[in-house]
Amino acid sequence: xxxxxxxxxxxxxxxxxxxxxxxxxxxxxxxxxxxxxxxxxxxxxxxxxxxxxxxxxxxxxxxxxxxxxxxxxxxxxxxxxxxxxxxxxxxxxxxxxxxxxxxxxxxxxxxxxxxxx
Amino acid sequence: xxxxxxxxxxxxxxxxxxxxxxxxxxxxxxxxxxxxxxxxxxxxxxxxxxxxxxxxxxxxxxxxxxxxxxxxxxxxxxxxxxxxxxxxxxxxxxxxxxxxxxxxxxxxxxxxxxxxxxxxxxxxxxxxxxxxxxxxxxxxxxxxxxxxxxxxxxxxxxxxxxxxxxxxxxxxxxxxxxxxxxxxxxxxxxxxxxxxxxxxxxxxxxxxxxxxxxxxxxxxxxxxxxxxxxxxxxxxxxxxxxxxxxxxxxxxxxxxxxxxxx
Numbered sequence: 001x002x003x004x005x006x007x008x009x010x011x012x013x014x015x016x017x018x019x020x021x022x023x024x025x026x027x028x029x030x031x032x033x034x035x036x037x038x039x040x041x042x043x044x045x046x047x048x049x050x051x052x053x054x055x056x057x058x059x060x061x062x063x064x065x066x067x068x069x070x071x072x073x074x075x076x077x078x079x080x081x082x083x084x085x086x087x088x089x090x091x092x093x094x095x096x097x098x099x100x101x102x103x104x105x106x107x108x109x110x111x112x113x114x115x116x117x
Numbered sequence: 118x119x120x121x122x123x124x125x126x127x128x129x130x131x132x133x134x135x136x137x138x139x140x141x142x143x144x145x146x147x148x149x150x151x152x153x154x155x156x157x158x159x160x161x162x163x164x165x166x167x168x169x170x171x172x173x174x175x176x177x178x179x180x181x182x183x184x185x186x187x188x189x190x191x192x193x194x195x196x197x198x199x200x201x202x203x204x205x206x207x208x209x210x211x212x213x214x215x216x217x218x219x220x221x222x223x224x225x226x227x228x229x230x231x232x233x234x235x236x237x238x239x240x241x242x243x244x245x246x247x248x249x250x251x252x253x254x255x256x257x258x259x260x261x262x263x264x265x266x267x268x269x270x271x272x273x274x275x276x277x278x279x280x281x282x283x284x285x286x287x288x289x290x291x292x293x294x295x296x297x298x299x300x301x302x303x304x305x306x307x308x309x310x311x312x313x314x315x316x317x318x319x320x321x322x323x324x325x326x327x328x329x330x331x332x333x334x335x336x337x338x339x340x341x342x343x344x345x346x347x348x349x350x351x352x353x354x355x356x357x358x359x360x361x362x363x364x365x366x367x368x369x370x371x372x373x374x375x376x377x378x379x
Binding site for chain 1: 135136183184185186187188189191192374375376377378379
């Protein structure tokens with residue numbers, strides 16, 4: 001998935017608009033998109049599908065809810081992904097949180113480790 | 118610190134300095150404040166397990182974390198798990214009679230050993246203890262009083278505090294929580310990494326929106342001079358400004374420090 005391609009997804013547009021990415025330098029924006037695109041490729045999901053993956057419906061009522069288990073799965077995937085990328089220390093935390101930022105700005109509350117160094 | 122200043126200074130702190138240790142003495146002050154809280158039947162409703170983050174095993178720390186709590190738990194050096202004890206009725210008779218003997222429950226108000234033995238215990242407390250809704254209601258209210266005092270004591274000690282929900286099922290086994298304890302909240306404790314005033318007091322509605330005189334529908338009328346006094350004495354402080362640019366800049370700085378998402 002190219003950076004241009006990933007930008008066309010509505011969830012990615014929502015992320016950029018909500019987080020105010022238009023104010024950031026081009027290289028920062030591109031780096032974020034690269035990380036998201038690589039993660040999406042790793043888990044074989046389009047960005048919109050990644051958001052949808054976290055949202056389930058209650059069988060009884062059809063009501064939507066954010067799945068704790070699905071978000072745990074995302075966190076596990078992120079842990080594997082950062083290790084595969086060879087990221088460590090603060091870089092691992094920051095880059096994994098790029099993906100979490102994408103989810104957060106699409107209404108998925110998700111938290112991961114903090115850099116305490 | 119003056120009481121009104123303590124009440125006015127309290128904020129829910131979400132950014133703690135993760136590497137600044139919290140003195141055990143200050144935690145003890147908080148626990149003693151909880152221990153001194155008003156409580157029905159002089160029972161120890163409030164129970165707490167104090168966890169120092171860096172003393173926990175990986176197993177316990179992982180069990181505490183959820184996708185909605187990891188940041189706070191990682192940042193706060195201390196987490197106090199609060200529970201309410203549903204076995205509060207055990208020993209209630211003896212405790213009440215002790216209060217009668219001490220004169221805390223005075224005969225002028227009708228209190229005697231006979232009243233405790235023949236009415237309060239068999240007709241009120243025992244049936245209440247068998248009513249799950251009544252029990253959880255009583256335990257929740259009473260534990261809340263204790264938690265509030267602990268929280269304010271923490272602020273008085275210069276600490277930051279924040280109450281949150283937690284994954285009670287996840288930690289029950291690792292913390293060895295008894296079955297008769299009902300989970301309440303976790304109280305995160307540490308020194309604030311953010312502005313201790315959190316950018317200003319959170320928006321609150323006027324007293325007349327929630328409080329009434331004589332009957333519902335007759336709103337409490339504020340006395341302007343008293344409101345002004347409370348501002349001078351620190352209970353009422355500057356609210357968070359509508360222009361949140363300064364707060365947003367602070368959050369950006371904290372996010373960069375801790376590697377958090379923005």
